[in-house]
Amino acid sequence: MSKFTEPRFIKSLLHPRYWPVLMLMGVMYLLSWLPYFIQFRLGQGVGRLAMKVMSSRRETIKQNIELCFPSLPVDEQQQLISQNMDNTGLALFETAMAWFWPDIRVERHVEVEGLEYVEQIQQQGKGILLIAVHSLNLELGARAFGLKKPGVGVYRPNNNPCFDYFQFKGRVRSNKYMLDRKNVKGMLKGLKDGEILWYAPDQDYGRGRNSTFAPLFAVKDACTTTGTSLLIDASGAVPLPFAMIRNSNSGKYTLKIFPPLTDFPHKKPHDAAVYINKAIEHSIMAAPSQYMWLHRRFKTRPEGEPNLYY
Numbered sequence: 001m002s003k004f005t006e007p008r009f010i011k012s013l014l015h016p017r018y019w020p021v022l023m024l025m026g027v028m029y030l031l032s033w034l035p036y037f038i039q040f041r042l043g044q045g046v047g048r049l050a051m052k053v054m055s056s057r058r059e060t061i062k063q064n065i066e067l068c069f070p071s072l073p074v075d076e077q078q079q080l081i082s083q084n085m086d087n088t089g090l091a092l093f094e095t096a097m098a099w100f101w102p103d104i105r106v107e108r109h110v111e112v113e114g115l116e117y118v119e120q121i122q123q124q125g126k127g128i129l130l131i132a133v134h135s136l137n138l139e140l141g142a143r144a145f146g147l148k149k150p151g152v153g154v155y156r157p158n159n160n161p162c163f164d165y166f167q168f169k170g171r172v173r174s175n176k177y178m179l180d181r182k183n184v185k186g187m188l189k190g191l192k193d194g195e196i197l198w199y200a201p202d203q204d205y206g207r208g209r210n211s212t213f214a215p216l217f218a219v220k221d222a223c224t225t226t227g228t229s230l231l232i233d234a235s236g237a238v239p240l241p242f243a244m245i246r247n248s249n250s251g252k253y254t255l256k257i258f259p260p261l262t263d264f265p266h267k268k269p270h271d272a273a274v275y276i277n278k279a280i281e282h283s284i285m286a287a288p289s290q291y292m293w294l295h296r297r298f299k300t301r302p303e304g305e306p307n308l309y310y
Contacts, residue, residue: 006172007157007165018162025166028096036109036251039093047089061085061293063309068217083289090246091136091292098139099170103147106174110144114257117240118149118196121260127191127237129228131261131276132200133283134292137253139170141244142198144255146174151196153178154187184230191235201228202280204300213302214273217281223300229272232264239264241279243286256286 014022031039051058062081069077097106121128130151132138145151153171155178158164172178176195179186190197204223205211210230216222232239239261245254261279265271284291298308 006178007161007168009165013162013165018160021160021162021166028092029100031093032096032100037249039097040090040249040251043090043093044086045089046092047086050089051085057088057294058085060296060309061088064293064295064297067219067298067308070218080289084291084293087136087246087290088294094137094246095139095170098143099166099173101143103174106140106144106147109251110140110253110255112144112148112255112257114242114259115148117257117260121238121240122194125194127194127235128196129191129231129235129237129239130196130198131228131239131241131279131283132198133202133243133280134200134295135244135284135287135290136292137244137246137290138200140253141242141255142171143174144244144253145242149196150174150176151198152176152187152190153198154181154200155179156181184227187231188235191231191237197231197237199228199231201225201276202284202297203295204297207300211300212270212273214270214277216277216297219298219308221302221305222277222298224273224277226269226273228276229266229269232272233266238262239276239279241283243283244290245287246290258282 031042034042051061061084065072065077065080065084069080072080097109118128128151130145132141135141142153153175155168155171157180158167168178179190187197201224205225207223210226211223212226213221214224216224228239231237240257241261242255242257245256246252247254258279261275265275296309301307
């Protein structure tokens, strides 16, 4: 299956050039043990400070929300932008929770809804293509899901081998194994073997033979991968969307698994992209302020169309 080779912590990672990453991981580990309400407040502060420094990211958040929700009143847009900036800082703390919290603490903070859908599909002997979106707390969602139903992650190794080690260990902690994102054969084999495969088709991966333009919210032409169609058609897997939702500042989360997408348009890559984008919208709208709006989702445009970012 060509599983991704697990990174090992070797002596060379103690070289001074990796000290910033080692210090960051140490800080994340220590912060993860703080009471949740302190992490929540610190995360909000980090988000506000970061958005003041990272003006280009702040503008991307603003423009994405304007593009997706043009009919939303200006004051509500501003509220959503402000909340998203706070949540962007919280992502650092939620990633630390995902990578370093013991199982019992994750389970105490996360409630899972819809697990019966997973069990029903597994009883049929079918694989599950878990349709994820890049919410800011996705790492914690993956950890919580894996504690109930371990799955297979699709992985892009980080260019920094020290960070890659900690990222890999954190992500595989409650799941089975990882596959390189280019390993389509491994993904298909896993799905055919009845595995749960994590897959996030919600970002702009660029124009190519495995992409098309499909509507997403108010944007008529969003560059969308057709990999979802390829994996489902070739494996017979069932697409299953979910969302990870922070309920409030109480530290309680809900991992909401939605009903399987039984009317998926097979053998029609463009129609499938349109269909999946609707499912992605539904997952995002479960907690729109907690989505990763700082990603330039609409950077790739159809030939001859102007850039949407200024």
